[in-house]
Amino acid sequence: MASWTYRFFRLTNPFLRGTHVFISGTGSPATVTRTTDSIGVPAAQFVRTIKSTTWFEENLTEDNASFMRQVVAEDFKQMTADKLYPLKDEPWPRQEWQEGSRRVGLVAIKLGMMPIWTKSGDRHVVTLLQVKDCHVIKHLSKEEYDGTSTALLVGGKDCSPFHRTEESIEFFRNAGVPPKQKVSTFRVTDNAIIKPGTPLYAAHFRPGQYLDVTAKTIGKGFQGVMKRYGFKGQPATHGQTKTHRRPGSLGPGGDPAKVFKGTKMPGQMGNKFETAIGLKLWRVNNRYNILYVNGSVPGHKNCLVKVRDTRLPKRAGQTRDLPFPTFFRDGDEELPEDLYADDMFQFGEEDVTTT
Amino acid sequence: MAACTRGAAEVLSSIRAFRHIQHQNGRFISTSLTDLAVGGDGRPPKFTPPPKPVIIDKTQSEAPPRRFLSPEFIAPRSRTSGLKFVVERKDMIQRRKALNIPEFYVGSILAVTMKDPHASGKTNRFVGICAQRSGSGLGATFILRNIVDGQGVEICYEMYSPRIQTIEVLKLEKRLDNNLMYLRDALPEHCTFDFDLKPVPHNPTADVPINTVKVRMKPKPWSKRWERPHFNVKGIRFDLCLTPEQMEHAQKWARPWQEFDMMKHHDTAKLEEAIFKEVQAELSK
Numbered sequence: 001m002a003s004w005t006y007r008f009f010r011l012t013n014p015f016l017r018g019t020h021v022f023i024s025g026t027g028s029p030a031t032v033t034r035t036t037d038s039i040g041v042p043a044a045q046f047v048r049t050i051k052s053t054t055w056f057e058e059n060l061t062e063d064n065a066s067f068m069r070q071v072v073a074e075d076f077k078q079m080t081a082d083k084l085y086p087l088k089d090e091p092w093p094r095q096e097w098q099e100g101s102r103r104v105g106l107v108a109i110k111l112g113m114m115p116i117w118t119k120s121g122d123r124h125v126v127t128l129l130q131v132k133d134c135h136v137i138k139h140l141s142k143e144e145y146d147g148t149s150t151a152l153l154v155g156g157k158d159c160s161p162f163h164r165t166e167e168s169i170e171f172f173r174n175a176g177v178p179p180k181q182k183v184s185t186f187r188v189t190d191n192a193i194i195k196p197g198t199p200l201y202a203a204h205f206r207p208g209q210y211l212d213v214t215a216k217t218i219g220k221g222f223q224g225v226m227k228r229y230g231f232k233g234q235p236a237t238h239g240q241t242k243t244h245r246r247p248g249s250l251g252p253g254g255d256p257a258k259v260f261k262g263t264k265m266p267g268q269m270g271n272k273f274e275t276a277i278g279l280k281l282w283r284v285n286n287r288y289n290i291l292y293v294n295g296s297v298p299g300h301k302n303c304l305v306k307v308r309d310t311r312l313p314k315r316a317g318q319t320r321d322l323p324f325p326t327f328f329r330d331g332d333e334e335l336p337e338d339l340y341a342d343d344m345f346q347f348g349e350e351d352v353t354t355t
Numbered sequence: 356m357a358a359c360t361r362g363a364a365e366v367l368s369s370i371r372a373f374r375h376i377q378h379q380n381g382r383f384i385s386t387s388l389t390d391l392a393v394g395g396d397g398r399p400p401k402f403t404p405p406p407k408p409v410i411i412d413k414t415q416s417e418a419p420p421r422r423f424l425s426p427e428f429i430a431p432r433s434r435t436s437g438l439k440f441v442v443e444r445k446d447m448i449q450r451r452k453a454l455n456i457p458e459f460y461v462g463s464i465l466a467v468t469m470k471d472p473h474a475s476g477k478t479n480r481f482v483g484i485c486a487q488r489s490g491s492g493l494g495a496t497f498i499l500r501n502i503v504d505g506q507g508v509e510i511c512y513e514m515y516s517p518r519i520q521t522i523e524v525l526k527l528e529k530r531l532d533n534n535l536m537y538l539r540d541a542l543p544e545h546c547t548f549d550f551d552l553k554p555v556p557h558n559p560t561a562d563v564p565i566n567t568v569k570v571r572m573k574p575k576p577w578s579k580r581w582e583r584p585h586f587n588v589k590g591i592r593f594d595l596c597l598t599p600e601q602m603e604h605a606q607k608w609a610r611p612w613q614e615f616d617m618m619k620h621h622d623t624a625k626l627e628e629a630i631f632k633e634v635q636a637e638l639s640k
Contacts, residue, residue: 111439114446115494121470121518128439288438301435345517347449 056162068162076158076178083135083176085330086198095191097324103192104326105308106134106200107156107184108291110215110299116282116292117345126282127297129213129307131289133158134200135177139193140185149187152194155180156304182304192325202289203327205281207341209318210310211291212277215299219271229264274298278312284339418560423458424631426488427495427514432621443492444630448637450493450515456522461485462530462566464548465499466523467512478520481510482550486535500538502547507539527557529565531589540577541570541591572596584609 057065083089108129116126138153145151159181161169172179175196205211225231225247233245247266250259276297283292291307299305309319327333340346428447430440459465463485471479483499486509490496493515500509512519538546545568557563569592572581581588582597582605593602613619 109436112435114439114443114492115513115515117517121516123513123516128442130438285442288442290438290442301433347446347515347517348453 072161079176079178080133080158080199083197083199086195087328087330089197090195091198092193092195094325097320098189098191101189101191101319101324102187103204103309103319103322103324104136104152104154104186104188104194104200105184105306106131106202106204107154107180107182108132108134108202108305108307109157110297110301110303110305111290112301113296114292118343119345120343121345124282124294125296126292126294127213129291129293129297129305131200131202131291132156133178133180135175135180136194136196136198136200137172137175137177137180137183138196145185145187150190150193152186152188153183154186154200155183157181182306184306186306186308188325194325198326199329201286201327201329202284202291203286203329203335203339204323205284205291205307205309206322207281207283207339207344209281209322210312210315211279211281211293211307212275212310213279213293213297213305213307214273214275215297215303215305217270217272217274217298218300220269222267223269224266225264228266228269231264278310278315280341282341282344285337286335286339287337420559421458421562422631424627424634425456425458425495427491428630428634429623429627430491440492444633446493447515448634450517451638454519454522456514457524459485459497459522459524459527460529460563461488461533461535462528463524464526464552465497466521466525466552467499467510468520469512470518470520480550481508482525482548482552483508483510484535484538484546484548486538500535500546502543505543507543507546509539523554524557525552526555527563529563531565531567531569532587534586535590537572537577537579537581537586537588537591538570540579540581541572545570580605 056068060068108131111128111130113125113127115123117123134154134156136152137155140151140153142148142150155172155177157180158178161179164179169179177197220227224245226233226245231247234240234243234248236244247264250263250265276295279297280294281291282294284290285292293307297305309322323333338346428444464482465485466480466482468478468480470477481499481501483501485497486500487498488495490513495514496511497514498509498511500507502508514522569590571592572595575596579586581591582593582602584606585608597605
């Protein structure tokens with residue numbers, strides 16, 4: 001673990017709002033003392049300096065390091081296997097869907113893109129999202145979360161515990177799942193809560209429904225106004241002095257006598273969360289847990305994205321026929337390897353019908 | 356009548372002599388002269404042509420069929436995870452089971468029939484030379500070029516589109532280049548193919564014939580500067596359209612170090628081998 005020197009600082013727990021952690025003096029995070037009050041009285045903030053950096057196997061022999069890895073891998077396998085049958089493991093009572101219910105979403109990996117064709121021969125592109133090791137980690141009641149609705153924390157894609165803080169590992173161990181690379185919060189209604197540790201699969205979503213996908217866009221760094229906002233710039237010739245890619249005017253003149261807030265100017269482009277809304281789900285592969293989502297999705301290949309049912313008012317009633325609160329693999333429903341939307345052309349079937 | 360019988364007697368004697376010779380030589384070629392000899396009706400016997408001799412040459416072993424893996428199965432070097440290619444390949448194989456996509460190269464002449472709701476008969480057929488193959492996976496495409504009524508036409512077909520009904524190879528051959536887009540600036544005689552071209556039978560075991568024709572070009576300016584080294588065009592008769600000075604001037608854009616750049620080397624032999632085995636196994640199921 002890196003050893004840090006802190007003079008004064010405030011460290012917020014990434015998962016719980018409203019609590020502050022104060023660490024006094026030097027030392028590893030094991031000496032953390034937590035105070036849950038004094039939200040309005042922060043300590044003075046400053047810069048932390050890294051005095052030295054170590055990694056978990058620096059002071060271990062090769063045998064021990066490989067043993068650690070082996071033990072951890074077996075441990076994860078066991079944890080995942082234990083959680084494979086949630087319905088037999090004292091599940092929370094399953095409640096009925098009502099008008100206005102919101103169910104949980106998933107965390108997926110963006111694999112890449114592919115063309116698909118409809119039955120009438122039109123071509124569309126889809127993005128493949130793989131749902132890998134997705135588990136519900138924690139349930140936050142209304143009071144714990146933000147006072148208005150319950151929340152479920154969902155994590156996706158196992159990762160190694162060696163480069164994480166002890167408190168985050170403890171957080172996952174409480175749920176009985178291996179540590180996850182990304183943890184997303186989903187605001188749900190009270191009738192859609194799920195017991196922590198339940199695995200979530202791609203069949204939670206069904207073809208024909210519409211989704212919202214959120215992810216961090218590819219970072220482009222500090223960019224000028226032409227790339228960032230598509231401004232036209234100025235001509236290359238005809239007497240332009242040192243002005244070819246500048247924003248030009250910043251607004252009206254003497255009456256406001258100021259530049260309005262939010263005026264488009266050069267700055268950081270990308271590397272922030274964006275949501276693609278209203279994406280149709282064309283196909284679900286249950287063997288590899290892959291969702292085929294229409295169009296493009298923010299983020300680079302192999303990045304983690306947050307997928308949930310769309311909030312568009314036109315598609316409000318779509319959750320009526322969907323598995324509620326989620327799809328349980330050890331339940332009664334037997335699903336085929338692939339589920340297709342009605343108007344999608346499946347490669348094994350007969351040729352396209354011309355309209 | 357007398358002449359006929361006399362003739363028949365001569366024939367009979369010659370047949371006897373012939374058969375004697377045959378037995379002496381050891382080889383036996385069956386003839387139907389015996390039928391002729393019988394002819395008891397008096398009518399002239401019906402002529403049945405002798406069957407073709409079947410020569411089984413046992414000296415050479417049966418040649419194995421040519422190995423061919425369509426280039427779109429091999430993905431370009433990228434950070435995409437292997438699972439995406441696995442899933443895409445499954446779909447490609449499934450489509451290939453429904454539609455036979457034959458082996459073809461750039462330079463082969465193909466005929467493609469596609470579903471078209473606006474055409475009479477609901478299908479349209481296009482014949483052309485394959486000028487380019489690009490794309491990988493399900494979005495793989497090929498461009499067919501032909502000159503119809505004096506107008507050059509290029510159509511880009513997606514190989515796995517469900518609108519394609521048949522892909523037929525009329526003439527299987529390769530050319531000196533992998534990309535024949537320079538045919539746009541070549542004389543029309545090199546790109547005109549009859550729509551009723553008869554399919555030329557090709558050998559499934561021997562190597563694909565390479566057509567070493569060098570095309571004559573229209574006068575410059577061309578759509579691209581084909582003489583420049585990065586196009587690496589071998590199939591143009593530059594001696595007829597460019598002076599040696601112009602050829603030398605084009606070499607200024609040469610990048611001779613690129614052939615030694617190890618970072619650009621990407622050996623796909625093992626990958627190709629594995630994918631070929633998988634595809635063969637799945638298609639033969």
